[in-house]
Ligand SMILES: Nc1ncnc2c1ncn2[C@@H]1O[C@H](COP(=O)(O)OP(=O)(O)OP(=O)(O)O)[C@@H](O)[C@H]1O
């Protein structure tokens with residue numbers, strides 16, 4: 182990777198942003214702790230009548246949903262934390278340092294994207310695992326399937342980072358990158374609105390627009406459903422969000438490479 | 447072999463403003479030989495940085511051709527064994543000087559063993575060993591330039607492109623950098639030096655090109671650029687002898703009792719002038735071509751340069 186992976190790690194270590202992740206994790210631990218206390222109260226009231234199995238199922242589902250929210254927050258943090266990284270590479274006086282090398286731009290960009298995804302993804306995973314270990318300690322049992330939830334969210338981070346990366350290349354600023362991600366997130370709400378409109382007036386064109394937008398925009402909440410289902414061991418009803426979101430990410434990265442190769446720096 | 451070659455290299459920046467397009471490079475054709483120090487001179491905005499950026503593949507070419515190491519800049523292979531110090535470098539601020547050199551080496555595909563063996567000598571060469579473990583974000587401008595020269599050399603390149611390497615460096619530092627450049631040249635490396643410091647270029651460049659408003663207006667050795675064509679200064683005991691030079695031979699530029707400067711139609715005519723002086727039994731002590739300072743030459747080249755058409 183021509184030192185890019187190692188450099189991304191060194192860079193992360195030097196950034197204060199790590200503390201933000203630590204802070205988020207501490208908050209999550211507090212929530213888990215509070216949840217556990219509430220759960221104890223609940224169990225006392227129920228007198229443990231319904232048996233351990235049901236209670237465990239309930240806890241597993243609460244945990245999966247809780248972790249899903251925690252992961253979403255972490256991904257949001259990671260997206261913010263990484264939004265400036267690509268634009269920083271392209272600043273005048275710095276872009277030359279990266280670009281005037283015997284490396285193709287495609288390889289350079291993809292190495293950087295992959296490094297960021299890997300390292301910030303690992304950071305997210307580390308936060309998740311700390312929270313998982315903590316809850317396992319409190320509850321006295323560990324739900325191994327929750328790792329699936331982590332995996333899906335790691336992929337979700339790649340999807341959002343691909344948008345951030347494209348935004349960073351297009352606008353050469355962190356705020357531009359965040360703006361694009363925000364637009365995409367807003368666009369995600371449109372199919373729901375159109376579904377509602379479709380109930381009022383049944384037009385083909387509305388249905389069409391809805392479908393196009395649906396497939397053009399990654400479906401994070403759909404992926405969240407897949408993640409939770411995997412975490413609690415229920416059958417996944419709709420894999421589509423995972424596939425098409427991944428495809429969108431790949432397409433975004435291809436466009437990013439295309440833009441990167443064409444620009445003057 | 448020519449390590450750098452351009453033919454009718456043209457770069458036009460399209461701008462959204464009304465001013466229209468900027469012709470940053472206008473049909474530039476030049477060649478740089480292996481092992482020479484090539485100085486590219488030009489006033490601000492002449493296109494020096496743009497030329498180097500096109501050679502480094504940073505900026506696309508509008509028309510014409512460029513070859514570095516025999517390959518077009520679009521091919522990453524052309525940057526194998528190439529070092530580059532950009533203008534006003536801003537290196538990744540999370541790195542120390544040492545880490546910057548390591549990362550630079552890795553980006554250029556140098557093995558860690560080679561990097562480690564070159565680190566110390568390079569830091570010594572640019573006088574930065576004391577600051578090697580300080581963050582580059584804490585460096586002064588001159589320190590940044592010095593570490594910048596080192597990072598350009600970490601790959602033991604055949605050619606280094608240096609865009610204003612002494613920019614922001616104090617006078618003693620400038621001399622030191624010049625010494626570094628001489629050492630690099632003595633190792634047989636090619637140096638492509640962008641500068642607007644004439645004295646610097648005059649002191650170390652083998653060949654000089656002058657760029658003005660995107661056009662190459664002069665290329666040649668420093669001697670070629672500083673020699674006034676067909677002007678000679680003759681030191682002789684002229685006294686108050688009246689010397690007339692026929693128009694077909696040339697003309698007298700100045701005369702004193704001890705010397706005379708002539709401008710000739712062709713260089714061989716100097717013999718006719720000497721004959722004339724000897725005929726009058728005037729003692730001749732020396733005859734030498736008149737040198738112009740590079741500064742004068744530069745000034746002439748740049749002021750008589752073509753008008754910008756954009
Ligand atoms: N990215 C760009 N977009 C538009 N115009 C540009 C761009 N880069 C350079 N130019 C223009 O091209 C011309 C040449 O600029 P360049 O930076 O190559 O000059 P230079 O010779 O390096 O000057 P200096 O001595 O000040 O460094 C200038 O008119 C500049 O405004």
Ligand SMILES: [Mg+2]
Nearest residue numbers: 494495496533
């Ligand atoms: Mg310049």
